[in-house]
Amino acid sequence: MANTPYPESYYAASANAAPSRPALQDDVETDVCVIGAGYTGLSSALFLLENGFRVTVLEAAKVGFGASGRNGGQIVNSYSRDIDVIERSVGPKQAQLLGQMAFEGGRIIRERVAKYNIQCDLKDGGVFAALTPKQMGHLESQKHLWERFGHGQLELLDQRRIREVVGCEQYVGGMLDMSGGHIHPLNLALGEAAAVESLGGTVYEQSPAVRIERGANPVVHTPQGKVRAKFIIVAGNAYLGNLVPELAAKSMPCGTQVITTEPLGDELAKALLPQDYCVEDCNYLLDYYRLTSDKRLIFGGGVVYGARDPANIEAIIRPKMLKAFPQLKDVKIDYAWTGNFLLTLSRLPQVGRLGDNIYYSQGCSGHGVTYTHLAGKVLAEALRGQAERFDAFADLPHYPFPGGQLLRTPFAALGAWYYGLRDKFGM
Template sequence: MAQTDHTSSYYAASANASPDRPALQGNHETDVCVIGAGYTGVSTALFLLEQGFKVTILEAARVGFGASGRNGGQIVNSYSRDIDVIERNVGPEQARLLGEMAFEGGRIIRERVAKYNIQCDLKDGGVFAAVTEKQMRHLEAQKVLWERYGHNQLELMDSKRIREVVNTEAYVGGMLDMSGGHIHPLNLVLGEADAVESLGGIIHEQSRVIRVEQGVKAVVHTEQGQVTADFVVVAGNAYLGGLIPQLEAKSMPCGTQVITTEPLSESMARSLLPQDYCVEDCNYLLDYYRLSGDNRLIFGGGVVYGARDPANVEALVRPNMLKAFPQLKDVKIDYAWTGNFLLTLSRLPQVGRLGSNVYYSQGCSGHGVTYTHLAGKILAEAISGQAKRFDAFADLPHYPFPGGRLFRVPFTAMGALYYKMRDQLGW
């Protein structure tokens, strides 16, 4: 039987109070039915409700059950493939639109937190840490690229400067993005769900969608009810299952692992990250970490292709934490968990429409916290009849993984092993 309550994570253990929302029963009508109560679904619903639409969200488990409630909690700008890659592969107007939107998701998060008074431990400042000189040169080019799109809250850091913000010998330098930052991710989506309901939106938990019947009006079926809607938004990402077969071939669920220490003393916490910024390194299989609101170190990394749950998350992640911070060798790990995200071959999001009224966005490829909030805005714009920015994403080319469904996991894992070797050798 599928799990329908939150995983045993630090986030679930420290979540703000949230009501149990009843499962869908019987037949209902709405303007927009959203499938999935993670960031994409809840963000879309909020933008639509603010425009006066009637919205119903159907969630198979609990609000924030998937990646939205399990991720590293970092506000990271741009996409999993940066704007320079987009510029090389699309026309100038499409590249301009996508470049301008690359920094919008973080602004939306801060606007939501302020407008709806969401308590989610929001902190400013994110560090990209270079392990090699080659990575440092990439960050120098990235700063120039981002500034070309008007993003100016950036500071390059040499080896001395980065140790002022990340107390480790692991890095040769880095880049500080003060528009980056970090949050308690589950509390963010729970606060946004409360905002949805404050505007009259309806959320049904434990309401797994089993079929979407397309037509002039779509009918979304659960095991105990159905919702008839003018529009449907499919926002299940890696937890969608086989509901929409057309969306499976060009994406693959992957797992990432996170551990959380016991609470650290104030002096220990500040000795690790004196300014309380979040950090991610520049490796292909990157590590990411930050302090929680109660001074725990939250440390994540690694990818399990095909979204299998590893037997021992702590054993996978703890060695990397100690490589960065050997002074934590005697610190206890209180929580360890895994969560799935959806990977595309291009590492860029898949956005589109099925028929005339079923919209979707998926495949954030590890950059979901900011992108999903932008996705909610562009999906709402498209449903409202303003599709220019939606089309900029929808027109991106996407390709199936080599090997098809049977071999996509081993093929992708082989590719990742190659890049891991490159990271280790400093190529």
């Protein structure tokens, strides 16, 4: 059977030691079969194990192989569409419940890191950086919105203050969220997988789910084995393929690109990000960056619709990095990679149940580090019969992309082109 290794990335090169987990080669029985060992699957497994369920996790490649082990490593609160957008769509009652959950994912991450002693370079503090007065006005409104839902730890930054936290001349201001922060994302996933196993859960790698046999006692088939379960959680996101056709129809894999510099040294690293916060700008097609524990700059941005791998990632991202930090013009890029996230038309996550016993969460739309950890808790609650928070997500309206799978990529790319122009001209 094919063995799928991690893609070449800074995260894979600096990952903590982890055991090589076997592929499933037998028939096993469990309470819950989780498909996917990324954040959604691992978070679900942990909450279920803590509540007495037997759990088996199937991973097609390696733990954290997908977006969970390749993302920018930023802990960013709320959803890809903020609470005010949700409120206009579904009304104040449902929005109130979703708003209360919008800041829970980051707390879950910190609780997991502390409880299971996960070594993932956790740092506090995230900055939203405004490039225009209009974006600054949006941040002011966002601060009031988040505070209305009980979220503090926020500080608006004027032009002088943002210069104190980001060594970049292009920002007019920003907002600091001290409950945000950053982590080594693959090491977080590896630590969560180890925690799953410490509680008696089983994780199989190189074990793709190739077919789900639905029914009162569903069975998940892999190339060399199968898992009989009472419940299934589908947590494959952008790497699920067409395993569940009704989920594939309402989502689209997209690629984002990341580069990592050579080590910058203490002096240059401190000049770029004096407080070691992570940063994302406020453009629709945003750039994001942060320092690693060994003083490299990780810089990401760009979207490739349809999840094709660009021929030259550095050529796409390096100019963005140099626009923010021209002082890095002679710095070498040591790593460049791409990873897929799953986009929905509403840019809100899709949560639901197929039949009586197949649950799913997908479509974080590029905003998944915190949401996926919340999703695991919400899915576990639903399996325990506490469905109020699950239903708040499940009742969100979702739509297929116009033109179906054939036209979804050009449709989304056209929309991104339009918003890219708005970013460029400050509209």
